[in-house]
Amino acid sequence: MDFALTTEQKQIRDMVGEFVDEEIVPRAGEIDEEDEFPRDIVEQMAELGLMGMPFPEEYGGADLDYHSYALGLSEIARGSGGLGTVVAAHISLAGNMLYAFGDEEQKREYLTPLAAGEEIGAFALSEAGAGSDVPAMETEATREGDGYVVNGGKLWISNGSVADTVTLFAMTDPGAGNEGISSFVVRPEEDDGFVVEGIEHKLGDKGCPTAELRFDDMYLPEDRLLGEEGDGFVQALKTLNGGRITIAARGVGIARAALEDAAAYATQREQFDGPISQFQAIQHKIADMDTKLQAAELLMHKAADLKIRGEPFVKEAAQAKLYASEVSREVANEAIQIHGGYGYTTDFPVERYYRDAKLNEIYEGTSEVLRNTIADQVLDE
Ligand SMILES: Cc1cc2nc3c(=O)[nH]c(=O)nc-3n(C[C@H](O)[C@H](O)[C@H](O)COP(=O)(O)OP(=O)(O)OC[C@H]3O[C@@H](n4cnc5c(N)ncnc54)[C@H](O)[C@@H]3O)c2cc1C
Numbered sequence: 001m002d003f004a005l006t007t008e009q010k011q012i013r014d015m016v017g018e019f020v021d022e023e024i025v026p027r028a029g030e031i032d033e034e035d036e037f038p039r040d041i042v043e044q045m046a047e048l049g050l051m052g053m054p055f056p057e058e059y060g061g062a063d064l065d066y067h068s069y070a071l072g073l074s075e076i077a078r079g080s081g082g083l084g085t086v087v088a089a090h091i092s093l094a095g096n097m098l099y100a101f102g103d104e105e106q107k108r109e110y111l112t113p114l115a116a117g118e119e120i121g122a123f124a125l126s127e128a129g130a131g132s133d134v135p136a137m138e139t140e141a142t143r144e145g146d147g148y149v150v151n152g153g154k155l156w157i158s159n160g161s162v163a164d165t166v167t168l169f170a171m172t173d174p175g176a177g178n179e180g181i182s183s184f185v186v187r188p189e190e191d192d193g194f195v196v197e198g199i200e201h202k203l204g205d206k207g208c209p210t211a212e213l214r215f216d217d218m219y220l221p222e223d224r225l226l227g228e229e230g231d232g233f234v235q236a237l238k239t240l241n242g243g244r245i246t247i248a249a250r251g252v253g254i255a256r257a258a259l260e261d262a263a264a265y266a267t268q269r270e271q272f273d274g275p276i277s278q279f280q281a282i283q284h285k286i287a288d289m290d291t292k293l294q295a296a297e298l299l300m301h302k303a304a305d306l307k308i309r310g311e312p313f314v315k316e317a318a319q320a321k322l323y324a325s326e327v328s329r330e331v332a333n334e335a336i337q338i339h340g341g342y343g344y345t346t347d348f349p350v351e352r353y354y355r356d357a358k359l360n361e362i363y364e365g366t367s368e369v370l371r372n373t374i375a376d377q378v379l380d381e
Helices: 006-032 039-047 064-081 081-101 105-117 174-180 232-268 280-309 314-343 348-360 367-380
Strands: 123-126 142-146 148-160 165-171 179-185 192-197 210-221
Touching: 006 039, 006 064, 006 348, 039 081, 064 081, 064 232, 064 280, 081 105, 081 123, 081 148, 081 165, 081 179, 081 232, 081 348, 105 165, 123 148, 148 165, 148 179, 165 232, 174 179, 174 210, 174 232, 179 210, 179 232, 232 280, 232 314, 232 348, 280 314, 314 348, 314 367
Parallel strands: 123 165
Antiparallel strands: 142 148, 142 165, 148 210, 165 179, 192 210
């Protein structure tokens, strides 16, 4: 067992960290306030290879291992939770759907521009009536001629309004439950009937547009089907499993930002003739914050390690995501507490960390649903 990062992994973390400190941290407040998709920063990330971190070079990616990808993502989220979601939805969800389930031609045509960062990806699974309960989805893809006609709608789709490629889930056999779900590649610019119905106004996660999508008689040729008809549910679960490692990374990144700011503030802020870091009450908060952060990061790397080895990692990815999500909210909460009244204002970024962290407990499996998954796995062992 080796807990040390390799030289390459450290270099990736430091390279991304430097970029984040120079380009994202100074803009994070503005991204939060304006809630506009920061396309220029995404283009800079593409130049550094950050939009295709784990994919092979032959498909335009940077060929990084999953530890490095998680470290890179956590650094991006340290700068901006919204950008963390932009990259996670683009790579872990849309990109991985194409990489794992696309045929060679689909990978070349749709994954390569995503991995190179020339195009943006989104993953459209959730619906108004089907969040945790995926098979309750009502979007249908009906066979017609050499393709499918899609009708329905999706809700809360990260990158949904800016995506060039959307991996879409729809019922091809509405009576068949899980087994009736299939997945498709959608190209919003080319496919008539693709409508961006609106953009959500959210508590946090600003800069990542969360869109409501509608499909009105949207025709998709047969070669847009990913895998076989009926494979969609299993594909979604497998993709979300890998995705949970990067949502854990988003939690780790936000928690690190909160801890660093809280520690710096505690040594600067003076009350009762000295820095507040002299108080044991503050020291213990810092100690707990760092301990939780370290544990969350270890769970993230454990799940990444199993994924790299090709071993089952459903429980470990769920645990990493569950724990890192709760830790990021708790650490951000304590960071506000350490900042006192200033922490409750927008003069300091700790309130943004808190708003950004909360989302982790909701998307890609709520904390309640993840506890179900973990319990099922433990009771099965
Ligand atoms: C900002 C944002 C971005 C998102 N991005 C995407 C995206 O890119 N693509 C996408 O497809 N979706 C996305 N989602 C949707 C997200 O995955 C869902 O919101 C999430 O799965 C929960 O579904 P729901 O909102 O319908 O809640 P519900 O499923 O209605 O859950 C409501 C409550 O009931 C609990 N609950 C539900 N079922 C159970 C159960 N079996 N046992 C115990 N408790 C349960 C939940 O834990 C929760 O507390 C995003 C959501 C948000 C807010």
